[in-house]
Amino acid sequence: MLTPKVIITCAITGAGDTVGKHPAIPVTPEQIANSALEAHRAGAAIVHCHVREPKTGKGTRNVDYYAEVVERIKAAKTDVIINLTAGMGGDLVIGDGIHPMTFGGGTDLVGPEERLLHVKALRPEICTLDCGSLNFGDGQGIVVQTPTQLREQARLIKSYGVKPEMEIFDSGNLWFAKQLVEEGLIEGKPMFQLCLGIPWGAPVGPETATYQVGLMPKDAVFAGFGIGRWQMPMVAQMVLLGGHVRVGLEDNLYLDKGVYASNGSLVERAVKIIELLGTKVASPSEAREILGLKQPL
Template sequence: MNTGDNVIISAALTGAVTPKDINEHIPLTPEEIAADAYACWKKGAAVVHLHMRDDEGMGTMDKRKFEETIRLIRSHEDCDVIINCTTSGDHRASDQQRMEHVSTLNGIEIASWDAGSFNWMPGGVFMNSPQFLGKLAETFLNRDIKPEIEIFDSGMLGVANYFAEKGVIKTPMHFQFCLGVPGGMAATVENLLYLVNHIPADATWSAFGIGKHHLPIMYAALALGGHIRVGLEDNVYFSKGVPATNPQLVARAAEAITLQGKKVATPAEARRLLNLPPLKIPVPSPALAMSH
């Protein structure tokens, strides 16, 4: 579905692996992640995508860290950003550990649903069995959490359609096209166009490219009528050799949207586009929304 002039910016603040040695601005603690989430919202991000890190800086699915980060974000009474949590932040985690936060915590509006398994080169198999995906989809359905259907290769579209036809995933679906992961679909405009042309007409979608593919895929997604994701999870440089910050990447995305003649979607507008209920605690829109 082409969503017109409103474009949602999602900020993926920190992944599961990249250390501060590569970019000192990568947030690791709940305090750092929440501070970046608030700063990105002020720059125009309607959604923040959350991973957690353990005390050694590695990805973790520790429910308490998700809970603390969400609490800190929501402690800003003016901040109505949409909270989107990963379900694949630690390759060591069991299926149950991957679902614990979405099964029990309040305040999660969207969560990732990685639509298949593949060889994530060169590290190992990124495992998402049909059994796990079915249980995860049922958990989302029971807790009124919107699946962000992450697509790393074209065959995963069929997996998403299977569960939608079973009624476990509500329609219209929302897809996140993750391009450029070694072992997944290459980050090319041709591949993005193929994916966009093979999703249901009523679906919404967003896209990002890893590393140096970040900008080409961002501009292609804007041209094709989609939404965009930016952030240090996917790309740690602002330009060649220059480390980025999350707010910088969001600000550049907002500028690109404006230059395209489109509008940066507020969280309230993003909730309408994604068929999410309004935030239960009404808060004012960010200053950025009023200034655009």
């Protein structure tokens, strides 16, 4: 059954190595905030924000950069919902050959409290909670989130009064996310984001999406996305499954073959698909009602 109002989340920039692959990836806090506002004007109710080092374009956990992004978005006096990533701080690069314990550059492992410093300081309405470990990509990188760490992160997020968006990279992640719900570590309607097509997690496609949606708790709110050329097909797929959608430059750089996208153009395309399928796009106020968020003062 189609949901009567579909929430669009726009993932603004991510932390991946995309700066040299697109002429206008948002890098500075000002660029990230401006791109978030562009996405909101195009129809996104939620903006999902990472931050980057302005000089290098590399992903970072710098609290000051997050604070500037949030301040700039709020200064625009919109009602857009801010969703800050908490996915940074679980990166482990295994050493080569016979020296696996000689961890490589890019390793960034911190504990749950440090991983959430910006969430504690800024109290966004939503932050992400990656719900398991993953062989991330085709090299030596692993993203590490142990059950013990995740329970502590969930407890901290709950104590900060922030709603966790549980990121699901494979079916085991979904199994554990449901366990967090059963243990009372997730308050209100549980919110799931199905992340499809990231090597080597859940493969992208209608079969995977349908299977995972079938495992959702009855009161769950779910969204999903596919990376690269699968971004728009998965917008349609998630709408047909009764869910919500995510688009943005974090997951896909192109609007059409050979045509670079902006966050605004990706949201506009998602709006068109949603409306052609016979439903409507949720405003931030409507998204808050769907998600059980408190209306801002």
